[in-house]
Amino acid sequence: xxxxxxxxxxxxxxxxxxxxxxxxxxxxxxxxxxxxxxxxxxxxxxxxxxxxxxxxxxxxxxxxxxxxxxxxxxxxxxxxxxxxxxxxxxxxxxxxxxxxxxxxxxxxxxxxxxxxxxxxxxxxxxxxxxxxxxxxxxxxxxxxxxxxxxxxxxxxxxxxxxxxxxxxxxxxxxxxxxxxxxxxxxxxxxxxxx
Amino acid sequence: xxxxxxxxxxxxxxxxxxxxxxxxxxxxxxxxxxxxxxxxxxxxxxxxxxxxxxxxxxxxxxxxxxxxxxxxxxxxxxxxxxxxxxxxxxxxxxxxxxxxxxxxxxxxxxxxxxxxxxxxxxxxxxxxxxxxxxxxxxxxxxxxxxxxxxxxxxxxxxxxxxxxxxxxxxxxxxxxxxxxxxxxxxxxxxxxxxxxxxxxxxxxxxxxxxxxxxxxx
Numbered sequence: 001x002x003x004x005x006x007x008x009x010x011x012x013x014x015x016x017x018x019x020x021x022x023x024x025x026x027x028x029x030x031x032x033x034x035x036x037x038x039x040x041x042x043x044x045x046x047x048x049x050x051x052x053x054x055x056x057x058x059x060x061x062x063x064x065x066x067x068x069x070x071x072x073x074x075x076x077x078x079x080x081x082x083x084x085x086x087x088x089x090x091x092x093x094x095x096x097x098x099x100x101x102x103x104x105x106x107x108x109x110x111x112x113x114x115x116x117x118x119x120x121x122x123x124x125x126x127x128x129x130x131x132x133x134x135x136x137x138x139x140x141x142x143x144x145x146x147x148x149x150x151x152x153x154x155x156x157x158x159x160x161x162x163x164x165x166x167x168x169x170x171x172x173x174x175x176x177x178x179x180x181x182x183x184x185x186x187x188x189x190x191x192x193x194x
Numbered sequence: 195x196x197x198x199x200x201x202x203x204x205x206x207x208x209x210x211x212x213x214x215x216x217x218x219x220x221x222x223x224x225x226x227x228x229x230x231x232x233x234x235x236x237x238x239x240x241x242x243x244x245x246x247x248x249x250x251x252x253x254x255x256x257x258x259x260x261x262x263x264x265x266x267x268x269x270x271x272x273x274x275x276x277x278x279x280x281x282x283x284x285x286x287x288x289x290x291x292x293x294x295x296x297x298x299x300x301x302x303x304x305x306x307x308x309x310x311x312x313x314x315x316x317x318x319x320x321x322x323x324x325x326x327x328x329x330x331x332x333x334x335x336x337x338x339x340x341x342x343x344x345x346x347x348x349x350x351x352x353x354x355x356x357x358x359x360x361x362x363x364x365x366x367x368x369x370x371x372x373x374x375x376x377x378x379x380x381x382x383x384x385x386x387x388x389x390x391x392x393x394x395x396x397x398x399x400x401x402x403x404x405x406x407x408x409x410x411x
Binding site for chain 1 (some may be wrong): 205208209212222239240244246247248250252253254255259260262263264266268269270271274278283
């Protein structure tokens with residue numbers, strides 16, 4: 001963990017050599033990759049998955065996918081955006097499957113499932129459907145991903161667009177919505193505390 | 195760019211703090227901010243929010259998880275050792291596979307042609323017998339019709355160094371004058387290979403046996 005803080009992402013010229021080593025299956029290269037990316041990826045995944053305890057499992061899956069897929073990395077994008085794209089996809093899939101599990105298994109004895117079932121019933125009383133609640137949550141999650149990548153990971157608009165597979169204009173609009181929403185929440189909290 | 199309301203200009207604040215809006219829009223926002231206090235306060239809130247997000251504590255992997263990840267990576271890499279070996283083997287053999295296959299096929303065709311050429315050619319040069327001393331041999335026996343009776347006719351012939359019969363002696367069999375006359379003629383017209391001694395022709399003896407053979411048609 002301490003080692004990772006001392007390291008920085010490789011430059012473009014170093015990246016080609018690193019990719020070559022990774023493709024050759026060098027354990028040192030993978031250790032280096034792990035030292036650089038494990039903390040930022042864990043941070044991103046923690047903000048994306050609903051169940052925090054499963055963030056480590058998702059991170060483990062992401063690393064395995066990187067290991068198995070590095071041969072197919074064609075270097076059309078940077079290694080960094082390729083890795084983050086895998087992480088975002090894996091975390092999104094996990095989040096979707098988690099929510100699907102909860103919405104489709106209302107009689108599960110799992111406490112969280114019961115809680116969500118109760119919430120769903122409440123939403124139904126308000127005239128909403130579980131699907132609309134799900135859609136809203138997905139929408140919020142998409143906005144959150146863009147904000148986390150921009151504000152916490154320092155990605156450029158171009159990099160965010162590449163990682164999320166969307167246009168730069170969509171990145172801008174998601175950031176606007178995300179910041180606006182955060183600002184409103186912050187203002188409401190401040191007014192409550194005053 | 196001219197903004198008609200504060201709410202319109204505020205929608206560009208997100209792009210403005212990222213430096214992602216055009217120079218013209220930037221200039222318009224600055225001009226508006228120079229005389230609009232509420233919008234300036236709103237922009238400050240955006241900037242505070244951004245600074246707050248930047249300052250948020252990043253979640254980091256625990257030492258246990260870091261170790262687990264290292265072990266997982268190591269195990270996965272060692273699991274791939276056999277696959278890597280197979281890939282390397284394939285990479286080594288692929289460039290030489292086609293030429294070597296061609297070589298093997300050409301070799302097989304050549305061997306087939308060599309075997310298909312039939313029996314080896316017989317040399318016209320008579321071989322010199324390697325034995326130091328060899329007896330005389332019949333080369334051409336003159337065809338003569340004579341009757342040996344029921345007993346086989348056995349005789350010893352003396353062949354000189356030129357391959358000619360100098361004399362012969364009947365050891366067993368019929369000794370009629372007619373038979374003797376025909377035997378003389380046959381010996382005269384027959385050709386013999388002389389006996390050889392150390393590569394040189396020399397005189398020698400040869401035992402011949404004749405027997406009448408009747409074939410029923």
